[in-house]
Amino acid sequence: MSGISSVLPSTTVTPLSAEPSAMGGRASKSSFGAESTMSLLVDSLKDRLLFAVPKKGRLMEKTLELLAGADIKYNRAHRLDVALVQNHPIALVFLPAADIPRFVALGSVALGITGQDVIAESTHAEQIDELLQLGFGKCSLQVQVPVTGPIQTVEGLSGGRIATSFEVLAAELFNGKEGVDSKTGKKTKVEYVGGSVEAACALGMADGIVDLVESGDTMRAAGLHAIHTLMKSEAVLITSKTPHPSLTPDLQSLIPLIKSRFAGVLASKKYVYASYNIERKHLDKALTITPGRRAATVSPLEEDGWVAVSSMVERKEVAKVMDELEKTGAEDILIFALDNCRVGV
Numbered sequence: 001m002s003g004i005s006s007v008l009p010s011t012t013v014t015p016l017s018a019e020p021s022a023m024g025g026r027a028s029k030s031s032f033g034a035e036s037t038m039s040l041l042v043d044s045l046k047d048r049l050l051f052a053v054p055k056k057g058r059l060m061e062k063t064l065e066l067l068a069g070a071d072i073k074y075n076r077a078h079r080l081d082v083a084l085v086q087n088h089p090i091a092l093v094f095l096p097a098a099d100i101p102r103f104v105a106l107g108s109v110a111l112g113i114t115g116q117d118v119i120a121e122s123t124h125a126e127q128i129d130e131l132l133q134l135g136f137g138k139c140s141l142q143v144q145v146p147v148t149g150p151i152q153t154v155e156g157l158s159g160g161r162i163a164t165s166f167e168v169l170a171a172e173l174f175n176g177k178e179g180v181d182s183k184t185g186k187k188t189k190v191e192y193v194g195g196s197v198e199a200a201c202a203l204g205m206a207d208g209i210v211d212l213v214e215s216g217d218t219m220r221a222a223g224l225h226a227i228h229t230l231m232k233s234e235a236v237l238i239t240s241k242t243p244h245p246s247l248t249p250d251l252q253s254l255i256p257l258i259k260s261r262f263a264g265v266l267a268s269k270k271y272v273y274a275s276y277n278i279e280r281k282h283l284d285k286a287l288t289i290t291p292g293r294r295a296a297t298v299s300p301l302e303e304d305g306w307v308a309v310s311s312m313v314e315r316k317e318v319a320k321v322m323d324e325l326e327k328t329g330a331e332d333i334l335i336f337a338l339d340n341c342r343v344g345v
């Protein structure tokens with residue numbers, strides 16, 4: 001696949017000897033220099049689907065958990081940003097979350113995991129297909145101002161100074177497509193800050209900020225509050241709308257497979273399996289409490305007039321469901337955690 005060299009800057013490649021088995025060869029510490037390492041690595045990527053995953057930050061840990069849950073096995077050598085998957089023709093490419101939309105949009109990698117916020121900020125959103133929402137990395141991109149400050153509205157910030165890591169989205173909000181606020185005719189100064197954006201107002205460099213909020217702790221600690229939400233975001237599995245021409249049908253077929261495995265892992269966290277016995281005369285009522293995803297399974301018991309019911313239940317509802325089932329006359333209520341499942345995407 002072309003574009004590999006763009007995701008493999010020479011600084012990211014460490015000696016092959018760090019992980020000979022991952023290369024499928026018999027490289028030894030002494031047999032290759034950095035150059036041959038690079039060429040071997042590039043060679044071994046040719047027949048693999050490249051999958052970009054966050055190399056650090058808020059999305060990394062959950063992404064790695066998801067890969068493990070989907071039985072995508074790999075060894076990542078120290079400092080190496082590429083890891084060959086052992087049980088599939090896939091190579092993981094570890095990249096900053098903010099860079100992933102561009103690599104996916106350009107077809108340099110076939111799949112990626114990143115936040116919807118950085119996709120929107122990347123200006124590549126139109127070339128990207130969102131395959132699956134992953135349920136983690138949930139946050140909101142918000143305009144924030146000092147709680148006790150003189151400006152308390154987005155309109156009031158027009159013509160002022162905004163600090164943000166989301167220059168594109170902030171400029172779009174304040175200056176529109178024309179580059180100035182269409183109502184006030186003023187241009188808001190949007191300044192890029194790489195991190196700790198919340199400090200900008202206290203430091204006197206901005207009247208307001210645009211940054212991510214999850215719990216709100218960072219915002220409150222800085223004496224700020226939100227006055228507008230630009231967007232809500234979570235981590236998503238993405239692919240390019242126009243797959244790279246060199247992606248073979250075999251490799252292409254891994255995309256729905258990975259999506260389906262991820263969906264199974266997510267569903268197994270979202271649902272539990274409930275089983276109980278109930279007198280048939282109470283069954284209708286019980287089924288309104290546990291209707292199941294498609295339908296509950298009902299089987300007769302040896303004891304006359306009794307049935308056994310099993311059904312998927314949302315994990316967050318489970319205590320309430322058990323209370324209600326008990327009130328309805330259900331007995332022997334058992335709840336099982338799911339290790340994994342396939343329940344439709």
Ligand SMILES: Nc1ncnc2c1ncn2[C@@H]1O[C@H](COP(=O)(O)OP(=O)(O)OP(=O)(O)O)[C@@H](O)[C@H]1O
Nearest residue numbers: 056057058059096097115117118137138139212214
């Ligand atoms: N507080 C948060 N809660 C949940 N998700 C978040 C939060 N902050 C960021 N995210 C999500 O994680 C993504 C990566 O953010 P993070 O700041 O961890 O990245 P990073 O790659 O370490 O970048 P940087 O080096 O610029 O901080 C964000 O684009 C967003 O989708």
Ligand SMILES: O=P(O)(O)OC[C@H]1O[C@H](OP(=O)(O)OP(=O)(O)O)[C@H](O)[C@@H]1O
Nearest residue numbers: 195196197212213214215216217218219
């Ligand atoms: O609402 P909260 O739960 O407090 O989370 C919000 C904070 O999380 C992110 O920053 P992060 O901690 O990733 O570090 P950064 O400031 O270096 O980007 C974001 O930029 C906020 O600062």
